[in-house]
Amino acid sequence: MAGFDGVGWSPERARMVDEQIVARGITDPAVLRAMRTIPRERFVPEEVREQAYDDAPLAIGRGQTISQPYIVALMTELAGLSPASRVLEIGTGCGYQGAVLAACAAHVWSVELEAELSARAARTLASVGIANVTLRVGDGALGWPEEAPFDAIVVTAAPVATPPALLEQIGPEGRLIIPLGAAAQELYVVTRGASGVSRRAVLPVRFVPLR
Numbered sequence: 001m002a003g004f005d006g007v008g009w010s011p012e013r014a015r016m017v018d019e020q021i022v023a024r025g026i027t028d029p030a031v032l033r034a035m036r037t038i039p040r041e042r043f044v045p046e047e048v049r050e051q052a053y054d055d056a057p058l059a060i061g062r063g064q065t066i067s068q069p070y071i072v073a074l075m076t077e078l079a080g081l082s083p084a085s086r087v088l089e090i091g092t093g094c095g096y097q098g099a100v101l102a103a104c105a106a107h108v109w110s111v112e113l114e115a116e117l118s119a120r121a122a123r124t125l126a127s128v129g130i131a132n133v134t135l136r137v138g139d140g141a142l143g144w145p146e147e148a149p150f151d152a153i154v155v156t157a158a159p160v161a162t163p164p165a166l167l168e169q170i171g172p173e174g175r176l177i178i179p180l181g182a183a184a185q186e187l188y189v190v191t192r193g194a195s196g197v198s199r200r201a202v203l204p205v206r207f208v209p210l211r
C-alpha cells in the first residue's frame with residue numbers, strides 16, 4: 001500500500017501521467033514534468049487520498065471539485081506557457097491546478113471565492129514548497145487588475161459568458177482558457193489579435209459554475 005507522501009505515491013503518479021495524460025496526446029515537456037512531480041495526493045482531502053490518481057474529478061469540500069488530471073494537463077498545455085509567463089487562475093480550489101501552472105511559468109496569481117478553500121490551498125502550497133503562487137479571496141470575474149496584463153488566464157469554474165474584465169486582462173499575445181455554458185459546457189481558447197477577439201472550442205467539459 002502506498003505511503004501518504006510524495007515519494008510513496010510516485011508509482012501511481014507515473015502511471016497516471018502515462019495512461020491518462022501522454023496516452024491522450026499531451027506532449028508539452030514542462031506540463032508532463034509538472035504532472036510527474038507535483039504530489040496531487042497532498043492537495044486532495046484526506047478522505048479521497050486513495051483516489052488522488054484516478055481518472056476522474058474529486059470532491060474537495062464546500063461542494064467544489066478538483067478537475068480530472070487530464071483536464072488539468074490539457075488546460076495547462078493550452079495556456080502555452082514559458083518559464084517567463086505570468087498567469088492568472090480563477091478558482092484556486094485545492095491549489096493543484098495552480099501548482100501545475102506555477103511549475104510551467106514564472107508566477108501564478110489565483111483568485112478563490114471561498115476563504116476556507118483558499119486558506120487550505122495556501123497551507124498545501126507552502127507545505128510542498130511552491131512559492132510562486134499568490135492567492136486572493138474574491139470574485140474571480142473581476143480578475144486581478146493590479147497585476148494585469150497576463151500571458152495566460154485559466155478559469156476553472158464555468159460562467160455562461162466570458163467576464164469582460166478577464167478579456168481586458170489578457171495581454172496582446174495572451175490566451176484565455178475558459179469553460180463556458182451551464183448544463184452543456186465547452187472548453188474555449190480565447191485570443192485577442194489585431195482583428196479582435198477570436199475563440200476556438202476544444203472539447204465538451206463539466207466544471208462547477210462560476211458564482
Ligand code: SAH
Nearest residue numbers: 091093094096097112113140156157210211
Ligand atoms: N483549480 C481548482 C479546481 C477548482 S473548482 C483545483 O485545482 O482544485 C472551481 C473553484 O472555483 C471552486 O473552488 C469554487 O469555489 C471557485 N469559484 C466559483 N466561483 C468563483 C468566483 N466567482 N470567483 C472565484 N472563485 C470561484
